Amino acid sequence: MSTSLHYCLELAVQNQARKIHMRSSQIQHICGLSSFYCELITSHPRYQPSGERGNPPLPWPLVRTGFQDPVLSNRVQYVLKHDRGGMMIRVRFAPSPTGYLHVGGARTALFNWLFARHNHGTFILRIEDTDKERSTDESIEEILESMRWLGLDWDEYYRQTDRTDAHLLAAQDLMDRGLVYESDGAWWFRVPTEGNTIVHDDLLGDVTFPNDLLKDFVIRRSDGSFIYHFVVVVDDADMEVTHVIRGDDHLNNTPKHVLLFEALGRTVPRFVHLPMILGSDRTRLSKRHGDTATLEYRDRGFLPEAMVNFLARLGWSHGDAEVFDRASLVELFSIDEVNKSGAIFEDTKLMWLNQQHMKLADLDRLLGLVRPMVLELNRVTAQMWDAVDPGHLRTGAHLFRDRCKTLRDLASAMELLFPVPLIPEDEFRVNATQAPLMMSVANALALTKPFTPEDIEQDVRAALEANQATLKDVALVSRLAVTGRKAGPGLFESFACVGRELVVERLRDAAQSVLE
């Protein structure tokens, strides 16, 4: 297998990063290389147990030396030829700005980004805006915003329309060399009528396309503008893209691209065609499936790291692990662990992941994200928010986040910490025996000091005992009166977090309505 050496070296480097030193016999076992080359790898200074993270990725120069050796097997030669030893990895994400960035596109962007970051390579963002009819600046902004939200930072940025000169030059070159002809005003690329074009795909393996099935195709319209297939190749070549990672809806276009790379005399990049993300009806994701815009998920209260985690797990996996932060994703990501079959986008697991990441998140950051959402509910004002002790807010966020799937849930839960009328989730009535009990509890709490869960519990129980009552008699109504909810964090913790003033007031109000 051509990927064996590749796999072996990647594994070796991963293990090196984890400070696990693979012995040459293990490497030999994995990739079947002769012990001579395995020794060569392991004796290289870069491949040492003491190696730090962030070292240049592979001991390629050494392996290249072995290329001279006639005993090296064909498959190793193949790998060496295509991996272009030591070359900096460059990948690109190339969306067309004809609408929002949907989650499928976001996943493609993420895989490119992870691949680049994992390999200390370069991540290029290239806007394919050659379709003047459908491209809009708003779309570009939305795409950039989506990527910023997900934290997919790019190292280089291009707009395809800025590269017309380069396209012209390349096209003219093909024309001059007779590889392109003009007909009806358009420029056609001549496809060989015989032979096969093979696409070397790092995920799918080699895919063969008979050339006679490919027809000559237009690279330049009669109005002088260029066709996607042409510009994508010229751009990838000029930008020295080493790996084209994209959706497998492009697989059938790839032989055209390979032919163009060859015609232009440029190096053909490696390809990785990712399986598509499907909607619940198993068809390719589209607007019709609703909620496919990446930013929708931000607005619905998902954490970007949860989204990234979820998207990464759609097609990629690492053993049984489920929850990944950004850093471990970068560290662990590998094309070898990408799945070949398409995945359905279903957000139940995203909900759970979001909850996991909310539990992991810094409380102050959480509050910063939740604040605008609370204000959006139009009951709590910015002044009210700022007037509440940050410690209370933190406690609230801490108490409620275990019970929330999204930041929206958290926002609505946190409303009860503010002096606004509660909207009880269930109608409740305080009865004649409960009212005086609640009043005495309220009176006791008015004097509780400090207002901590422990002291609150003590005083509440004492007040109830004095009236020959138990907590059970008033727990539910009190909870409803103070929090508006039937369920929630521990009663005393809830009280402490709501604060003395509001608790006493809400208890008295509830009791009062009956006593009158």
Place this chain on the structure above:
RNA sequence: GUCCCCAUCAUCUAGCGGCCUAGGAUACCGGGUUUUCAUCCCGGCGGCAGGGGUUCAAAUCCCCUUGGGGACGCCA
């Protein structure tokens, strides 16, 4: 229609010939913990699309069938 890709629980997946009576996660259903809810813990439900080979041995390799997806533009 032609070409291409894919195929393990409802969903995301592990599995690269023996460790598989197929493992994990979500969802769902029980139980425990909790004054409640959630978290957490324990348990349950549930799958190798079908048929042929190859092999001592197949979820795993090969072929066929079926199913799903995608591509067949002077769109990207």
